[in-house]
Amino acid sequence: MGEHGREGDGLERWGALWEERTGLSRRGFAQLCAWLAATMTLTSGGVGRVAEALAAAPRPPVIWLHFQECTACSESLLRAHYPTAEQLILNLISLDYHETLMAAAGKQAEEARRATMKNAKGKYLLVVEGAIPARPFCRIGGQDAEAILKECAADAAAVIAVGSCASFGGLPAAEPNPTQARSVAGLIGKKPLVAIPGCPPQPAVMAAVLAHYLTLGRLPALDQLHRPKAFYADSIHDRCYRRPFYDRGQFAASFDDEGARKGWCLFKLGCKGPVTHNACATLKWNEGVSFPIQSGHGCLGCSEPHFWDNGSFYAPLSTPIGESGLSTGVAAAAGATLGAALAGGYRKVIDQARSEARPVTLDDLEKSS
């Protein structure tokens, strides 16, 4: 029997265990394992490891903090389809603290968080949703956001920043950033960090990162912005099904012209796909139904830093950001003044030379020779 046969045996065995533990079907388990292995870019042999980790490994405790955010990241996670939010929360991880989802409140909730930090010291995952403002903004249970984050991160195995606010500051940090909001990165020292930016981030990416940690016991390979390479290595543009239209120079000029109806490239309508790294064009949304470009709207670039301050969502990438009229006018006026002054200076020199000039006589020429 080949490797696939052994793989099948493993899946069968772990599937039975999963079924016993969760009451969920083995078929669903096999699909889940295969999907997670694929999203983690594991080879077919990795499916067995995923199955073993899901069925037999202890569920890692997770503390999920909310700071300056809109909860769309959690909303996005609730729409995960492989694994579903229920599978993820009830079977893969032990979600010990999540302000939106937990039943506990007040003192009881804070005690649950502290108990996890104490009992699973060095083993729990810390998920952060939202940007972290400066004091005194965003206080929870009498503690400010920065103190809570630092306290929770100190003994975490790793920190996962979900969404653009936690990853890069996002909307709360947009100009003029009234609360001096920051991302997680600068506040957790050298603690291992995974950033899963997006507004909101892909639910599958959040699930896959957790599954990767569960399966392999380590974080996935990351890019320089701490984003998992498996999902953020390519730009939207690289994987966009409208890319051939870009290459041929066929662009929609408005949202309802002939080009738009023919599905041409949305570059002229402000699509930021060429400089945005995310997996929307491949994983898509709503169980793989569609993604913004497929529905006729350009990419906003939400998984890149400062995306709220990158100019209009509808301005093409080849146009500048910001207003240059006044500075250009002032510079031109200053240049004109200086130019005229220089010319005036030269003219004085010329006039003086002319006034001092005397006709050359024969005597002068004889003297000089």
Place this chain on the structure above:
Amino acid sequence: MNDPGYELLLWVRGPGWILALAVFSFGMAMRLFEIFALGRREDLAPPRPAERQGSPMRTVWNRFFPVPGLFERAPATHVSGYLFHIGFFAVLFFAEFHIQLFRHLLGFGWPALSAPLADALGVVAIVALLAALVSRMRDPVKRFLSTAGDYLAWALTFLPLLTGWMAYHHVLVSYTRMVALHLLAAELLLALLPFTKLIHAVTIFVARWYTGEQFGRKGVQA
């Protein structure tokens, strides 16, 4: 934690562009006011012939074409010069991405060249510029006459072309980084244009007009 390419892109699309445009405006206004405010010595001689023949505009136009006999004496200079200028202006004014910039600045745009044609003309401009550089360095007379300013002008013109082509074709580094470098190179060209020989993009028309005017006064064919 940042991506230098992405941060550079933000800078060149924002403060970098505003700075480059301000330096360009300052330099161009200064140079042109300097030239026009200085003026020329009044010519007291009566124009000859008394009846003006033609307009200086004719000289501005005629000098787009080679002087008879000169093409054969310097074919490399002529061919590389013409091909570069045609290719450069085609991509600058008729590539779709650049028309978007002009539309943003002027409030109106115009039809673009097809992407493959603009691409090909960009390559023509790049090859022509390389040929011009080789010719400049190999020809003893041109080499002798060349200054650091000439090589600077060459580099300032070449880099936007090269980086633009590389960004469009996703060559070597990510699109984000290459397009940031392209915009940076274009802004360098814009900012330094008034202070280098590249100001001929504007002053050549002033010079031709003046030459046509003077030659017309003297009754000489310009």
